[in-house]
Amino acid sequence: MNQAAVRLRSVTRSYGRKSGAVTALDGVSLDIPRGTFTAVMGPSGSGKSTLLQCTAGLDRPTGGQVFLGDTELTxxxxxxxxxxxxxxxxxxxxxxxxxxxxxxxQNVALPLRLAGRRPKRGEVLDVLERVGLRERAGHRPGELSGGQQQRVALARALVTRPDVLFGDEPTGALDSTTGREVLSMLRTMADGGQTVIMVTHDPVAASCADRVLFLADGRVQGELHSPAAEQIAARMTRMAAVPC
Incomplete structure (x- = not known):
């Protein structure tokens, strides 16, 4: 059994043709170990979202291979x-x-229904309890705060017990206090064995991860392990600097 939850091997993704082609990912190879929390950062246009989409099977690479465990998605x-x-x-x-x-x-149960399973109410309520919202099970999104809605979305993502949880700026629409609560939940999930991969622009959010990968021009340009927010911000500043 491979110990990597996700493996990328020489993954490229280009858009357009011939002289108008744009390369969003350029030969990316990396492993994401099981049970870890990985943050992906980089300047605008660096390939962060494309990396997440290709890794999660939402987009197909132009070349290379993507593996979820031992299953090749490509x-x-x-x-x-x-x-x-x-x-x-x-x-x-x-x-x-x-x-x-x-x-x-009902929102949390939806992925089970889409997968052809009949949701067990206890199963759905248990996952809502994990995110502290069991008592709000009967409320619609309009009756919940933004932080509560994101916690429902988190419960919905977890109800199928996925191999990997992907977050695309999951705290981007939240205030700092609520964002910290959501990040704390993601950190707890990783500590419990869940694999989490999160794209973010926020150094504070990224500092909750075990590992931060930095992308620029479609390539991995380095990484930090268990860094402080200040270290991440300094790295991002250097990446954004343009020589005179």
Whole structure:
């Protein structure tokens, strides 16, 4: 059994053709160990979002290989890729993406229904309890604060017990106090064995991770392990500096 939750081997992703082609990822190879919290940072246009989308099976690389555990995503049909995403991958986005007409409980149960499973109420309530919202199970998104909505989104991502939880700026729409609460939950999940990969622009958010990867021009330009926010901010400042 491979100990990496995710492996990328010489992954490239280009958009457009010939002289107009833009390379978003340029030969990226990396391993994400199981049960770790990884943050991905970089300047605008560095390839962060493309890396997350290719790694999570939302986009197909132009070249190279992506593995979820021992399963190669790049060789799967669209149908098999969809089924895999529903059962083995969890997503948390900046915009929450909750259905406004459904209660918190119904939103959390939705991935199970999409996967063809009949949700057990106890199972759904248990995962809501993990994020501190069991008592809000009957409330719709409009009756919840932004932080509570993001915690519902987190519960929805966890209900299928995914191999990897992906976050795309999961605290970007939250105030600093609520953002810290969500980050603390992600940290606790990683400490409990969940693999978390998060794209962020915030050095404070990234400092909650075990490892921070820095991207520029579609390539990994370095990493830091268990860094302080000040170290991350200094690295980002150097990456953004333009020589005179």
């Amino acid at each position: 060789g799967l049909s669209e149908r098999r890729l969809t089924l895999l995403r529903r059962s083995r991958i969890g997503f948390v986005f900046q915009a929450f993406n909750l259905l406004p007409s459904l209660t918190a409980e």
